[in-house]
Amino acid sequence: MIKFLIKGLLRDRSKSLFPVLTVTAGVTLVVFAICWVGGVQTNMMSASAHFRTGHVKIMTRAYAEQSDLLPVDLALVGTDSLLGHLKASYPGMIWTQRILFAGLLDVPDESGETREQGTVAGIAISVLDPGSPEHKFLEMEKSIVRGRMPQKSYDCLISETFAQKLKVNPGDEVTLIGSTMFGAMSMTNFTVAGTVRFGISALDRGALIADITDVQTALDMDNGASEILGFFTDDIYHREKAVDLAEQFNIKNTDPDGEFSPVMLALEQQEGLAGMLDMVGMMSSVIITIFIVVMSIVLWNAGLMGNIRRYGEIGVRLAMGEAKGHLYRSLLLEAFAIGIFGSLIGTVLGLIVSFYLQYHGIDITSFLKDSTIMLPDVMRARVTSSAYFIGFLPGVCATFLGAAISGIGVYKRQTSQLFKELEV
Amino acid sequence: MENDILIQTKDLVKIYPMGSQDLVALEKVNLTFKKGEFAALVGPSGSGKTTLLNIIGSLDTPTRGSAIVMGLEVEKLSHKKSAELRNKHIGFIFQTFNLLPVYTVYENVEFPLLLSDVPASERKQRVMQALEWVKLADRHRSKPNQLSGGQSQRVAVARAIVKMPSIVLADEPTANLDAENSHNVMQIMEGLNKELGMTFIFSTHDEKVVQYMRRIISLDDGRVAKDEFVKSVKKRV
Ligand SMILES: Nc1ncnc2c1ncn2[C@@H]1O[C@H](COP(=O)(O)OP(=O)(O)O)[C@@H](O)[C@H]1O
Ligand SMILES: [Mg+2]
Numbered sequence: 001m002i003k004f005l006i007k008g009l010l011r012d013r014s015k016s017l018f019p020v021l022t023v024t025a026g027v028t029l030v031v032f033a034i035c036w037v038g039g040v041q042t043n044m045m046s047a048s049a050h051f052r053t054g055h056v057k058i059m060t061r062a063y064a065e066q067s068d069l070l071p072v073d074l075a076l077v078g079t080d081s082l083l084g085h086l087k088a089s090y091p092g093m094i095w096t097q098r099i100l101f102a103g104l105l106d107v108p109d110e111s112g113e114t115r116e117q118g119t120v121a122g123i124a125i126s127v128l129d130p131g132s133p134e135h136k137f138l139e140m141e142k143s144i145v146r147g148r149m150p151q152k153s154y155d156c157l158i159s160e161t162f163a164q165k166l167k168v169n170p171g172d173e174v175t176l177i178g179s180t181m182f183g184a185m186s187m188t189n190f191t192v193a194g195t196v197r198f199g200i201s202a203l204d205r206g207a208l209i210a211d212i213t214d215v216q217t218a219l220d221m222d223n224g225a226s227e228i229l230g231f232f233t234d235d236i237y238h239r240e241k242a243v244d245l246a247e248q249f250n251i252k253n254t255d256p257d258g259e260f261s262p263v264m265l266a267l268e269q270q271e272g273l274a275g276m277l278d279m280v281g282m283m284s285s286v287i288i289t290i291f292i293v294v295m296s297i298v299l300w301n302a303g304l305m306g307n308i309r310r311y312g313e314i315g316v317r318l319a320m321g322e323a324k325g326h327l328y329r330s331l332l333l334e335a336f337a338i339g340i341f342g343s344l345i346g347t348v349l350g351l352i353v354s355f356y357l358q359y360h361g362i363d364i365t366s367f368l369k370d371s372t373i374m375l376p377d378v379m380r381a382r383v384t385s386s387a388y389f390i391g392f393l394p395g396v397c398a399t400f401l402g403a404a405i406s407g408i409g410v411y412k413r414q415t416s417q418l419f420k421e422l423e424v
Numbered sequence: 425m426e427n428d429i430l431i432q433t434k435d436l437v438k439i440y441p442m443g444s445q446d447l448v449a450l451e452k453v454n455l456t457f458k459k460g461e462f463a464a465l466v467g468p469s470g471s472g473k474t475t476l477l478n479i480i481g482s483l484d485t486p487t488r489g490s491a492i493v494m495g496l497e498v499e500k501l502s503h504k505k506s507a508e509l510r511n512k513h514i515g516f517i518f519q520t521f522n523l524l525p526v527y528t529v530y531e532n533v534e535f536p537l538l539l540s541d542v543p544a545s546e547r548k549q550r551v552m553q554a555l556e557w558v559k560l561a562d563r564h565r566s567k568p569n570q571l572s573g574g575q576s577q578r579v580a581v582a583r584a585i586v587k588m589p590s591i592v593l594a595d596e597p598t599a600n601l602d603a604e605n606s607h608n609v610m611q612i613m614e615g616l617n618k619e620l621g622m623t624f625i626f627s628t629h630d631e632k633v634v635q636y637m638r639r640i641i642s643l644d645d646g647r648v649a650k651d652e653f654v655k656s657v658k659k660r661v
Contacts, residue, residue, distance in 0.1 A: 001538050004531065011526040316522045319483060320536045320583070321511020324503040411503075 023342025027391035031350025037284040039382035050137040054229025097225035099124035103178035124215035147194025155193040180220035188218035242266035296398035303402020335403030343395030357381035431457040435489035467643035473627035515584030517594035523568040530564040554582040574605030
């Protein structure tokens, strides 16, 4: 009997091929949608993580409370040993220190008099070290507009907009006027190696990027940094892991009474990002839910149509003495097989497309021309573990339910009625 | 004598609710069929022939009254019991043949046997025997769409008799056949009736069918208008 049913399935493409294709298409879409939404979410997080928050960030407690003022006097000290300790304790993470500082940029004329001046938001990072992870995080090479990357001490990059405002060209000398960690005034000369545009207005308005050792000297904060950022090696923000990491770190290292004791914050504990993360998470669940519901309805309907089309066959089988329960179960079995098969193929296809877009991504630069949102230029899908099985939900359940509900007609209807519907 | 009665209807009424007014398809039908009969329900379209056959075949249930088939009251049977009755004792033949298109002739005829776990070797023998009866053994590998109408209906006959049922119900079996094929199919069924003693009940308004009958029951508007046994068989083409 099973053999008889399988023969029927395989020979009748409207019973096998087309339903499988429908399920496959639906499941492919669901799997891809999930990976894509997950990817966009991750991409948004990653821009924020790379430029500002890290996956986790360590500051002094005092700095953390006023971080928007960029108070270098509240910076971490002894960061070399802290970094060493972090690298040893958390081998699965990448750690990097930065100094954020405010200052005045002075552009002298030939005679050394001030020609132009502007306030600057400085970012000191490890840029001269070719092995520094910052090259990847900030994608500086790609963002160079004019000139080149810093190659020697006291080279710096400034944002292109800022350079135009100050009429500065690569090769020009500029003077950074700031205050040291101890409140004294400091003046340091830098050479503009190049100009950059990150596509993030907050940075492009007036940023200066210099090597951290130069800035440490300039601001008299030897072995100090305003923050240490930590990143997961896969460069993906893992919420629970990050929050957990911060909690554990703080239990061990934070002295609740020590203003200058280090405190670790996860990405979402900074700048109200938890709210955004929750919102994006909610939106993606809504999108995915709608998707799954719509797909379920489509697949259910396909199952329904399939059975209605088969009333003739069903009528004959009943007339030959097949019991209704037996027939109903065989319809369910077929739907189940089709659901599983279609979902398998659909999941594989969805994953292939998603993996492709995870590695290659889609360049959305042209859509972002005038945007001020912190979005990366290349949107990538992200294959999550749920993508491996979530497609089965609409794929199997909806097909099965469709067959189950339409099959109830087999029970409810008088058998003779099935023939009448055939004849119309 | 009592034991010879295969089918008995008692004040059989079938009403189809049609909006405000009901449609009475069968009105107090009392009929008895004995083993070995070769009978036809005749009457104009809409007179209730199909409805009566469907109730006898337990594909449908009466609104009132009862139909006793092989000693069982069809209106009281569960899904399972009525399926069993059909599978064991009743063969159906339809106007539109209703072969399953994706299966071969052999598989179509084999299907009723699959439902009752007949062993494979016996299945093969019985299927081929049934196909011999309808003279289509050589076409057992064909698909229904490779057959003519007459051949299709003969396959349907083979499918109906492969289980050696006591009763074969044939609803306008010749309506889609030309004269030659009609006679062909009728002669096969007559042979089965005579040689195997199977009871045949037809529904028809085809003269070619009627001339083979030994009993003719006229239905008119759901009532039995006439019920006569015919002694002398007419001359055939
Ligand atoms: N399922 C149904 N619903 C409503 N009316 C029906 C149904 N089946 C049959 N009828 C009606 O019952 C009457 C008898 O039908 P039927 O038994 O098919 O007649 P016949 O086979 O003699 O042509 C007809 O008037 C037909 O329209
Ligand atoms: Mg009819």
